[in-house]
Amino acid sequence: MTKAPIPPMNPMDPRGLAEETAARLRADVIAGHFRPGQRLSEMRLAADLSVSRNTLREVFRLLTREGLLVHAPNRGVSVAVPSMAGVLDIYRVRRLIEVPALAQAWPRHAAVPRMAEAVTEAIAAQAAGDWRRVGSANMAFHAAIVALTDSPRLIAFFAQAVAELRLAFGLLDSPEQLYAPFLHENSIILDLLTAGETAEAATRLASYLDRSERVVMTAFARLENGALRG
Amino acid sequence: MTKAPIPPMNPMDPRGLAEETAARLRADVIAGHFRPGQRLSEMRLAADLSVSRNTLREVFRLLTREGLLVHAPNRGVSVAVPSMAGVLDIYRVRRLIEVPALAQAWPRHAAVPRMAEAVTEAIAAQAAGDWRRVGSANMAFHAAIVALTDSPRLIAFFAQAVAELRLAFGLLDSPEQLYAPFLHENSIILDLLTAGETAEAATRLASYLDRSERVVMTAFARLENGALRG
DNA sequence: GGACCTTAAGTTGTTCAACAATCAATTTGA
DNA sequence: TCAAATTGATTGTTGAACAACTTAAGGTCC
Known part of the structure; x- marks a missing residue:
């Protein structure tokens, strides 16, 4: 028995x-x-x-x-009220987790198809003009990157950070400015990964995160200034 | 108002x-x-x-x-029943967080005195033969390393992982085997950091974690074999 | 005799109602 | 006008109740 x-x-x-x-x-x-x-x-x-x-x-x-x-x-x-310090911290966590995850990734990992699905879903949502769905798909793409590590703890931790980040995104107007420039980048990163160019993909992701952080932070700073003035 | x-x-x-x-x-x-x-x-x-x-x-x-x-x-x-996979995952998380934290550390950060306190506390506890206190002090040392990042999210996440790890340690007999070889290493890492040799300190910590992981895993494997046979 | 169904006991999942403790706002008083 | 006291509302915690579920035991049928 x-x-x-x-x-x-x-x-x-x-x-x-x-x-x-x-x-x-x-x-x-x-x-x-x-x-x-x-x-x-x-x-x-x-x-x-x-x-x-x-x-x-x-x-x-x-x-x-x-x-x-x-x-x-x-x-x-x-x-929770998102703060610039919080967003900064989350991007730091993202860099720390996502870049090594991609650098050490196995190109035929089970999470790679999920990355591909997220890319096509994001493009479809963009065509439909549904920016909330674009955001979900984009975050699913990055969650799949973390899933490349097969680490339950990193996956859960990252999901938490992403939820906080989306809360902050919700504050900003014109979300299309946030996602539009980066959708194509996701596709490129995916191609590099499937081609086995993990190092190249990782550096590409690092610059991706740097630019994304800058965009979000400037939008956030504009928002806080506006809130202070009235 | x-x-x-x-x-x-x-x-x-x-x-x-x-x-x-x-x-x-x-x-x-x-x-x-x-x-x-x-x-x-x-x-x-x-x-x-x-x-x-x-x-x-x-x-x-x-x-x-x-x-x-x-x-x-x-x-x-x-x-929770600690598993070898879990311990492996936790050490992976530790490496991912602790090593960069030390590498990018500012030698006069507010957390450095806490590291020093943890070192002296661990030595005192060792002299007193209180191995549980040694474990607490050792973990406080590494928590202080993570505190060097000033990232609330990383600090909380690491504290969680450390709690899980201590649960696993509790299973093993002869805890002195786990901590004793590493107490002096902590002191060396601290000295390197205060001297500004952060890169050296980081590589030292990396090898520290590798060895610690190996010790814990072998003890764990011995335990699981015993549990299966007995 | 062994497998399967049924029953029964115990535990968890969820709700409701009550009271103490605390905080925010209003009123009172000087 | 400002400070102190009161009031009102909300949270913090407890206890009890019932439904839903799991598990184990007992009984039935082949």
Whole structure:
């Protein structure tokens, strides 16, 4: 009699109402349905989401750990306010993880097809003018790059950082400026990888991240100036 | 009239009963008070910790996210069972984060004194024969290395990985074999850093991690063989 | 005798209701 | 006008209840 060693566990697909609701609220937050810094009332949000206050509290713990919400004791949770320091930190993490992941990648890794899918999906979404879908596809591309490492911890950590970054992107207007110049770059990086030119692909990705960071930071600085002036 | 922008929030020090209890349970798990894979009954553990079942559930969420506990739906949570694959992954993460952190470090960073404190603490604990304290000090040394980056995300991520690693260490007997050969190495790395020889310090740390990984993995393999036979 | 179904006990998942603790705003008082 | 006290609302925590599920035991049928 052999006992099943480990019950399969994928933290992404919803197990139970709490994580299911967490996925729903996470999508809402990333989509910008709440203003940054907005306080989330437990009673009211629990009613809106049709879950109990206890379950919503578990959801809050989840998303607070992910950096999408912030928790002030006895004052409840509110949507995180992205900062330039935070964006800078996230890009640093991206560079640290993504570039070596690509440099040491095996060109026939199982994640490569996922990168290809993300590229075509991004192009299709761009043609359809759906910039939110473009953003999702772009992030899926980079998540696939990290998946090249086969490291569960790096993958989870990166997913978290990306979620925070998308929250920051939601603040900026004209998202097409953010993604449009980089879609073709993804395709080039993918080609270099499949051709086995991993070193070339890695340097290309590094410059990609540098430019992307600069674009985002300037847009962010413009936004903060505007917010300060009024 | 200026309103206080953000109330300070450090997730490490206990705010509220849940995080306080989480710290308590985390220490128990790392100290090896539970067998790996042991199921944790909600009712019983809630009674032992003198908290309600709801609060304990929030604690479970916390520690599950940290990788110390695993959650099986409708079957509750159990203590994570460290695996060789997991240890390998953690060392990979350590190399990826620690080595660049040291290479790019500023020799007069605020975290350098913390590294020095950790070194002296480890030596004192070694003299006292308190190997658990040696382990804590050693991990504090490496946490300080990561703190050189000033990246909140990297610091939090690394702390999590280190907690998992200590859980794995708890399985092994003869912990003195794990730490003893490396205490002096810490001191050398610190000296190199303060002397401004960051590149030298980084390569030294890299070889440190390689050797440490090898020691831990062989001890782990011996353990798994013994577990299978006995 | 062994495999399969059924039942039963125990545990987890979720909700509800209550109360204490804390914070924000308003009112009161000098 | 400014400071202190009160009020109102929200969060923090607990306890109990019930449904859903897992597991183990017991019984039935071949």
